[in-house]
Amino acid sequence: MISIEGLRKVFKLNNNDITAVDDLTLTIPEGEIFGVIGYSGAGKSTFVRLLNRLEEPSSGRIVIDNQEITALNSKQLRLARQGIGMIFQHFNLLWSRTVEANIAFPLEIAGVPKEERARRVQELIDLVGLSGREKAYPSQLSGGQKQRVGIARALANNPKVLLCDEATSALDPETTNAILNLLVDINQKLGLTIILITHEMHVIRKICNQVAVMEQGRIVEQGNVLDVFTHPVQSVTKKFVQQIMGTNEEEDDITNLIDNYKDGTLLKLQFIGEATNQTLISEIAKRFDIHLNILQGKITQTQAGGYGTLFVQVMGEQEEIDRAVSFIQEQTSVEVEVIRDVN
Incomplete structure (x- = not known):
């Protein structure tokens, strides 16, 4: 389970305080596909980066799998991050490395022996549907294939949580559906908790069990996806539902x-x-x-x-x-x- 209490992030800009995440409290059950949706500037990407402390919180508390992430020192955080995978909108692959070498990279950092590393990489290549593309470089891959590499790399160290920051925003609709189906498959096979950040309501509709709506750094509405779709309360939620329901x-x-x-x-x-x-x-x-x-x-x-x-x-x-x-x-x-x- 993920427990977030009073999470806050304030940036300094030209001597002004900009509050990106404001007193956010949320509980995400283990094994859930949990969606966080909001328009640009709502604070959702900052929120997801706070979960693994790619951004340092200004205040608040984050507990993942009974471990208080916000209380860890640098060494402890490096180890904790092995249990928190992350995939990005623009893939963030190493362009000088092949598919298998990209996937192996976090295993190398973790000090996994070579033979075990090779076995794990092949498992992940099979899992994400990239068999036969092991020796290809990112420049030789489609957008969907690049994101599959990113997913495999994020799963390398057997994380319990997978953070997805606008993971399908750079993809066409058909490829988006394929990637979303893959995430559902991974969730079911591995029991992962997946937190999906998006500004696209059809992504929430397709795979999420629960959804939280963000506006101006706050959660303004949350609940079961079906309940939110059928009875939206906040105006921002109604706009999102309108996109998909017409x-x-x-x-x-x-x-x-x-x-x-x-x-x-x-x-x-x-x-x-x-x-x-x-x-x-x-x-x-x-x-x-x-x-x-x-x-x-x-x-x-x-x-x-x-x-x-x-x-x-x-x-x-x-x-x-x-x-x-x-x-x-x-x-x-x-x-x-x-x-x-x-x-």
Whole structure:
């Protein structure tokens, strides 16, 4: 488990104090893929560099795997960092070294014997899908392959925590998905705790279990990804959710539906988690003497489950429609909103 209490980082700039991380307190469970999202300048990259003391905290306490990182001296910190891997946006590879030599570098620093080093490097090359590219140099690799080298290097010393600072920001969408799938695979196979720093909500959606939203150096909202997606509270969170869920588009769609479908009652149904797999519409049609017309719908998947929106036109006697709406309201993980009722 990672425990962070009152973490603060203040930089001096032209005799002015700039607070990059401000009284941040957070608990991250062991084995979690935990996302931290924020716009540029929110303090998220400074935060992740504080975790392994690439940046020194101004104040606060960081405990990783029962070891207080903020209390270690230089020698102790060097040893502790072997248990904290890190991958970067721009790969940070050694361009004069081959793939296998880049991966071996932290093992050399740790004093691992040559034969053991070679065996570990080959394990990691196989794990990240770079078999056959052992002798290639970074200049001969694609962006995705370079990041795979960076991931393998970060895993060399069997860390318990992997820090990812904008690890997919320099990659195209297809390569991004491949790298995210690799991180999920690593998390499941090795039981690593992964902290993922990003400004891209689709990255959070795809692989994170929990998310914290940063603004002006503070955590302004956090929780289960599905909960944050379906019920964002802070304005900055709503903007991020809007990127992936198309909230503005949905508002336009509602206006168009009201204009184009003049008869009956229009319902907006929201399905959360397991409810996206239920045959609710079929059940309603069987139970009640009403006519249903599905107008529009979509399902967005997150690591924690699906989130779906469905627009339905309902026609029939008002009493029967009211009974159907009541039935929907009784369902777990389904929310219903009457967006127009002309009966």
